[in-house]
Amino acid sequence: MSKILVKNKEIVVPGEVLAEGMDNLPGLGTYRAGEQILAARLGLTYIDGRTIKLIQLSGRYTPKKNDTIICKVMDINFSGWRIDTNSAYSAMLSMREATSDYIQKGADLTQYYNLGDYVVAQITNVTSQNLIDVTMKGPGLHKLQGGRMIEVSPYKVPRIIGKQGSMVGMIKQATDCRITVGQNGRVWMQGGADSELLVEKTIRKIEAESHLAGLTERIQKFLEKETGKKLEVGSR
Amino acid sequence: MAYKKRLDGRKFDEMRKIEAKVGVIKKADGSAYFKFGNTWAYAAVYGPRELYPRFLQDPSKGILRCNYNMMPFSSKGNRVRPGGSRRSKEISMVTKKALLPVLDLTDYPNSVVDVFIELPETEAGSRTAGINAASMALADAGLLMKDLVSSVSVGRVDDKVVVDLDYSEESYDGGPVADIPLAMIPKSGELTLLQMDGLLTKEQLKEAIEMGKKACNELYEIQKKALKDKYVGGSNE
Amino acid sequence: MWVVAMNEDLKKHVVTLLESGKRLDGRKPLEYRKPVKVEYGFTKTAEGSAKITIGETEVISGIKMEVGTPYPDKPGEGTIICGAELIPMSNPKFESGPPSIQAVELARVVDRGIRESKTIDFSKLCITSGEKVWLVLIDVIPLNDDGNLFDAASLAAYAALQNTVFPKFDGEKIDYKEKGTKKLELNNVPLAITVCKIGKTFIVDPTTEEEKVIDSRLTVATLEDGTLCAMQKGGDIPLTASDIEQMVDIGIEKAKELRGALKNG
Numbered sequence: 238m239s240k241i242l243v244k245n246k247e248i249v250v251p252g253e254v255l256a257e258g259m260d261n262l263p264g265l266g267t268y269r270a271g272e273q274i275l276a277a278r279l280g281l282t283y284i285d286g287r288t289i290k291l292i293q294l295s296g297r298y299t300p301k302k303n304d305t306i307i308c309k310v311m312d313i314n315f316s317g318w319r320i321d322t323n324s325a326y327s328a329m330l331s332m333r334e335a336t337s338d339y340i341q342k343g344a345d346l347t348q349y350y351n352l353g354d355y356v357v358a359q360i361t362n363v364t365s366q367n368l369i370d371v372t373m374k375g376p377g378l379h380k381l382q383g384g385r386m387i388e389v390s391p392y393k394v395p396r397i398i399g400k401q402g403s404m405v406g407m408i409k410q411a412t413d414c415r416i417t418v419g420q421n422g423r424v425w426m427q428g429g430a431d432s433e434l435l436v437e438k439t440i441r442k443i444e445a446e447s448h449l450a451g452l453t454e455r456i457q458k459f460l461e462k463e464t465g466k467k468l469e470v471g472s473r
Numbered sequence: 474m475a476y477k478k479r480l481d482g483r484k485f486d487e488m489r490k491i492e493a494k495v496g497v498i499k500k501a502d503g504s505a506y507f508k509f510g511n512t513w514a515y516a517a518v519y520g521p522r523e524l525y526p527r528f529l530q531d532p533s534k535g536i537l538r539c540n541y542n543m544m545p546f547s548s549k550g551n552r553v554r555p556g557g558s559r560r561s562k563e564i565s566m567v568t569k570k571a572l573l574p575v576l577d578l579t580d581y582p583n584s585v586v587d588v589f590i591e592l593p594e595t596e597a598g599s600r601t602a603g604i605n606a607a608s609m610a611l612a613d614a615g616l617l618m619k620d621l622v623s624s625v626s627v628g629r630v631d632d633k634v635v636v637d638l639d640y641s642e643e644s645y646d647g648g649p650v651a652d653i654p655l656a657m658i659p660k661s662g663e664l665t666l667l668q669m670d671g672l673l674t675k676e677q678l679k680e681a682i683e684m685g686k687k688a689c690n691e692l693y694e695i696q697k698k699a700l701k702d703k704y705v706g707g708s709n710e
Numbered sequence: 711m712w713v714v715a716m717n718e719d720l721k722k723h724v725v726t727l728l729e730s731g732k733r734l735d736g737r738k739p740l741e742y743r744k745p746v747k748v749e750y751g752f753t754k755t756a757e758g759s760a761k762i763t764i765g766e767t768e769v770i771s772g773i774k775m776e777v778g779t780p781y782p783d784k785p786g787e788g789t790i791i792c793g794a795e796l797i798p799m800s801n802p803k804f805e806s807g808p809p810s811i812q813a814v815e816l817a818r819v820v821d822r823g824i825r826e827s828k829t830i831d832f833s834k835l836c837i838t839s840g841e842k843v844w845l846v847l848i849d850v851i852p853l854n855d856d857g858n859l860f861d862a863a864s865l866a867a868y869a870a871l872q873n874t875v876f877p878k879f880d881g882e883k884i885d886y887k888e889k890g891t892k893k894l895e896l897n898n899v900p901l902a903i904t905v906c907k908i909g910k911t912f913i914v915d916p917t918t919e920e921e922k923v924i925d926s927r928l929t930v931a932t933l934e935d936g937t938l939c940a941m942q943k944g945g946d947i948p949l950t951a952s953d954i955e956q957m958v959d960i961g962i963e964k965a966k967e968l969r970g971a972l973k974n975g
Binding site: 382383 | 718719720722726727730734736
């Protein structure tokens with residue numbers, strides 16, 4: 238007789254027994270050992286019918302195709318730029334993918350992106366050896382200038398963005414700041430000094446309270462109190 | 474002469490007072506500390522991250538590196554000279570071998586997961602405290618692990634088999650003593666660390682390992698709770 | 711969660727903020743992070759120990775006492791020996807291996823602050839003149855480095871000295887297992903404050919991010935009455951005499967504040 242032994246959205250640790258019996262299926266982050274399904278990492282349970290999978294809660298960013306990330310230029314060579322992705326792997330931005338402009342052979346690449354520049358890029362390919370290619374051609378992909386950057390856990394990014402961008406949209410509305418959230422856990426913001434600080438405070442609050450119910454309402458109240466503005470939730 | 478009562482009054486199968494906490498080093502990707510009585514180990518995990526020099530890289534999976542280090546003021550005796558010793562090198566190695574079997578680093582070719590174990594206070598059982606802390610820190614860092622690793626010293630003092638020897642028992646001079654640090658994968662009962670020094674009969678070894686298994690299962694529950702406490706309700710980084 | 715550097719943009723950003731009297735985390739230029747916490751005696755194996763927390767920076771210090779031979783030119787005096795280990799656990803930038811110049815500088819600055827203050831009467835460390843003296847071995851180790859290690863380490867070392875007790879010594883051997891009863895006497899409260907210059911503004915208690923963009927720093931150790939006992943300039947940009955005067959004033963002022971965090975052992 239199969240039995241799921243954990244609730245949905247429960248925190249489990251490696252080796253914890255999640256289900257017994259052969260009717261359930263081990264999803265991502267779990268594994269089968271004999272008649273049992275066990276947790277393969279520290280994670281949050283997600284039960285979908287008969288499949289149990291774990292949502293990762295912590296750790297460094299794992300690069301994925303199509304992710305939009307904020308990267309830093311570390312090195313420039315003849316064919317392009319090597320960029321840091323805030324993971325164990327650097328990425329390659331080739332001349333072809335750097336900009337819609339035509340770059341002449343032998344041109345000075347630092348004119349486009351220099352060492353230490355931060356850019357918003359999109360991952361186009363991740364090989365089995367975790368070699369990563371990115372592109373800067375596309376809407377919303379550009380070099381960042383001014384403002385400030387903070388680092389958050391990549392696993393909190395979905396909460397910071399919110400459903401269809403509703404959370405980050407609310408913060409933008411409240412602070413009048415430009416905000417870019419990278420899937421790799423880097424968040425860029427630009428506005429007045431006090432506004433940027435408020436964005437950071439708000440994101441820190443989201444990180445600390447992301448597991449509690451009613452997060453959106455609480456953040457809305459917090460922002461309204463801090464800015465004195467009345468906010469419309471659900472808009473981007 | 475029989476060992477009738479333990480020097481500090483504990484039961485023969487009773488471990489020292491334990492404290493475990495996860496998420497204690499903000500800059501690390503995963504961290505924890507673990508205490509057995511007055512033996513206190515911090516563990517911090519950084520990784521997966523880039524590995525240099527290149528020749529150390531493994532294209533099929535990430536590698537694990539462990540570094541065990543006693544702080545200069547951590548010993549009951551003289552100051553410990555910084556820089557490690559042959560003893561700390563050996564402990565670093567057996568710690569790595571104790572932890573590696575539960576880890577799956579195939580998602581991270583060419584990279585490294587670094588585990589740093591630092592002890593501000595030691596009084597017997599330091600490597601076992603280190604392994605308990607490291608195991609929680611690795612889980613805290615979100616790595617794929619089929620189980621945690623739990624570790625304790627078992628041993629023999631005179632005619633009794635005991636668990637979690639303290640310093641006075643290790644240096645007991647009223648009869649033969651054996652000190653057996655071990656580490657276990659709780660679900661399967663498999664041992665990933667086993668060392669022994671002293672004098673021991675085969676039968677005592679069997680009894681000691683049984684006692685060790687029981688203790689490791691208790692330790693797993695403590696490690697589990699420490700991990701969950703960080704994420705449920707409490708501070709959430 | 712940390713603020714990450716954005717090349718020269720960070721410097722410009724920080725300087726602009728400072729011109730309106732603000733820092734990245736909203737503090738005023740001469741404001742220390744809160745709380746500043748002191749925990750005494752956290753490790754029983756040391757003769758004295760303390761853990762200091764400033765914001766997210768945590769530094770511990772442990773004191774071991776040993777008996778050794780005095781320097782030939784100071785036969786009736788014991789001494790202190792300071793060590794600092796920047797362990798990789800506390801900051802991903804630190805590497806294992808022999809002490810970096812950063813670690814050596816930290817150790818020597820902590821040493822100077824305590825030694826020159828004469829808070830320990832070295833002649834009271836003498837056991838037998840010319841033969842045996844007490845050596846006070848001070849080690850500082852960061853657990854988590856979020857900036858301002860100089861101040862945190864100095865505070866930790868001093869706080870550790872405050873609860874240091876001589877071990878039992880029978881004339882020949884030290885018995886570390888028996889805790890002695892004689893406390894180490896301290897004569898005054900030296901404190902080191904590091905004042906940093908970014909652009910035209912002086913700040914104290916820099917975070918890791920601010921440390922990336924400081925032009926120079928001056929660590930000033932003072933006694934309670936404002937007497938200076940040690941100084942160390944760091945950073946690549948020169949300081950004017952007027953800068954130094956202002957920074958010293960700030961150091962004296964801030965030390966008064968921080969002394970409040972220290973209880974008596």
